[in-house]
Amino acid sequence: MVLLEKLKLSKPLVRAMTDAGYLGPKEIQLKTMSRILGAQDIIAIAPQGSGKTSTYVLGSLMRLKYGFEEAPRALVLVPDKEHVLAVIERYELLNKNKTIRIVGLYPEGGMESQMNALADGADIVVATPDRARAIYLKLGLNLNKIMMFIVDDAAEIVKRGMQLPVAELARSIVKCQHLIFTDVFHDKLNLLTSQFMNQATTFEIDDLGEQKLETIDQILYKVPDFKTKVNLLNLLLKDKDVFSKVLVFVNTRLTAEKVFKSLFKYLDKEIAIYKPLFFDHPGFDLIDDFKQSEDxxxxxxxxxxxxxxDLNDIPFIFHLEMPLEMETFIGRIVKNTSIESGEALAISFATDLELSMVKKIEQAIGLPIPLAELPEDLVIEKDKPKKTVKTEVQETESGSAFHAKKQSNIKDYNYSSREKAKMKFKNR
Incomplete structure (x- = not known):
């Protein structure tokens, strides 16, 4: 068994970890702690529960050692208030040095009280990106002494559209260590981190453990956007011999109506909606009626x-969107061993912003979902050439109010104010 001393932390921190119930270091801590203590930039990719939060909490407490300045020396950005409070709780659990002051900033509550807390002195600030930026613009958050810039649950921050405040805060700091912790790293997150990180070392922990659940076969298509998802669905479902009975799951009834309109152009009477919003759309109120339908x-x-x-006897289950709750997805893919049924295949489509949910599902079932290649003839929306609208320039006919300029009044030059001043004083 690896001992906590392997992390090379101070004795008070090791004692705090022991008191908190840590029996040994996590894999992510063993891989990253020396780099964190060496003030290097890192990107750590690991699933939930792998020890990401405790890693940077221990690293920042070790680097800061004690509180002595009024301005913060570590800024931790997290997605929401719940994360702010959870991270502060972890700091309080492991921080035995009471001179280190920790302040939380989040949208709820008055901004003035949070600015007053900062004015009283803070060593570590745990904040949501939007609130941290707002207080910074009001000159309430001093970034001049920041040594560590930490972004936790970075993929979720990108999913919520908070890239701008993160990038602005990062660029406002002259020089510091950058630490990014996330469960997945995709193109949108790479676009964000590349704005302020150079030559960062990436660590990836992908330990799914043993397979926990017996599931039906699965494949995953990674696509750039929703329109491409619909294009891919259209393309696959054209094969009537293979896809004889299909359920397509989406998150909302409005999305179902939208997808129906797109597919109806090509599939006509072959498609219906389960309990449709509008009476004029074909639909079923009972899943058994759909199973028995020949059309x-x-x-x-x-x-x-x-x-x-009841999904038994339906050979294909599509998830056009990843469900908002992991349990919803897992309930559909777990094999029902008590009932004999034919083979089934679950086909899921996921954009970058949905990969976090994919990781959570893989972690829960203890099995990676195989990634399938996109068909060559798939139309990818972001690669489609944009339509250029030609604007015709209409020639204005000279009417009675139009007079051509005299040749002597036509100006083919444009002097700057500086040149005009020179000419003025030259003629004096």
Missing amino acids: TRILLVADDLKESL
Whole structure:
């Protein structure tokens, strides 16, 4: 068994970890701690529960050692208030040095009280990006002494569209160590970190452990956007011989209606909606009626109906969108061993912003979802050439109010104010 002393932390921190119930260091701590203590930039990719938060909490407490300045020396950015409070709680659990002051900033509550807390002195600030930026612009957050800039749950921050405040805060700091912790690292996150990080070392922990659940076969398509998802669905479902009976899950009934309109152009009577919003759209109120239908082979189902459906004897289950709750997805892919049924395949589409949910599902079932290659003839929306609208320039006819300029009044030069001043004084 690896001992906590392997992390080369101070004795008070090792004692605090022991008191908190840590029996040994996590893999991510063993891989990254020496780099963190050496003030190097790192990107750590690891699933939930792998010890990411405790890693940077221990690293920052070790680097700061004690409180002595009014301005903060570490800024930790997290997605929301719940994360702010959870991180502060972790600091309080492991911080035995009471001279280190920790302040939380989040949208709820008055900004003045949070600015007053900063004015009283803070060594570590744990904040949401939007609130930290707002207080910084009001000159309430001093970034001049920042040594460590930490972004936790970075993929979730990108998903919530808070890239701008993160980038602005990072660029406002002249020089510091950057630490990024995330469960997935995708193109959108890379675009954010590349604005302020250079030559960062990347560590990836991908320990799924043993397979915990027996599931039906699965494949995953990674796509850039929702329109490309619909294009891919259209392309696959054209094969009537293979996709004889299909359930397509989306998150909302409005999305189901939107997808129906797109697919109906090509599939006509072969597609229907489960409990449709509009009476003029073909649909079913019972899943058994769909199973027995000879004409309809595709049924769109919205997750917000929150109904448990009997999926036995349906060979293909599509997730056009990753469900908002992990349990919803897992309930559909776990094999029902008590009932004999034919083979089934779950096909999921995920954008960059949905990869965090994919990772959580893989962690829960203890099995990676195989990644499938996109078909060559798939139309990817972001690669489509944009339509250029030609604007015709209409020649204005000279009417009675139009007079051509005299040749002597036509100016083919444009002097700057500086040149005009020179000419003025030259003629004096």
